[in-house]
Amino acid sequence: MNCPDVELKPKAVAIMVSRFADFETGRNAHPSQAKIAAMCGYSKTEPVSNILSSLRDDGWLYRDGKGPTLPNGRANDRYRLTVPDCGHEHDGSALPDVLK
Ligand SMILES: [Zn+2]
Numbered sequence: 728m729n730c731p732d733v734e735l736k737p738k739a740v741a742i743m744v745s746r747f748a749d750f751e752t753g754r755n756a757h758p759s760q761a762k763i764a765a766m767c768g769y770s771k772t773e774p775v776s777n778i779l780s781s782l783r784d785d786g787w788l789y790r791d792g793k794g795p796t797l798p799n800g801r802a803n804d805r806y807r808l809t810v811p812d813c814g815h816e817h818d819g820s821a822l823p824d825v826l827k
Contacts, residue, residue: 732813733787739767740778741787745808753808757794760803779804786811 728738728745743766748756760772760779769775782788789809793802810817 728787730811730813730815730817732815733785736767736774737778737782737785737787740775741782743767744779744782744788744806748806748808754791755794755805756808757803757805786813 747758760775764772764775789807792805794805
């Protein structure tokens, strides 16, 4: 996550999502937006939802389904960490740094 094109707030959200991903694969991250909001200091989920959308658009996250069904009958979005072709030639070796 050392891309100079990513601003601080999206970077914080991406790092929080990455902490829920499987370390070896960067897959299977399905934190609730409420949890991400709490971890990043937002009182509402709306900004988190917008940032997740922009991270998807920019190629840092891929939404590949849903996490397990929760007791309330709903399920969180499930993400895979991805590295965009943003011109800086980041490669997969950046992912472990993201996960620290
Ligand atoms: Zn970059």
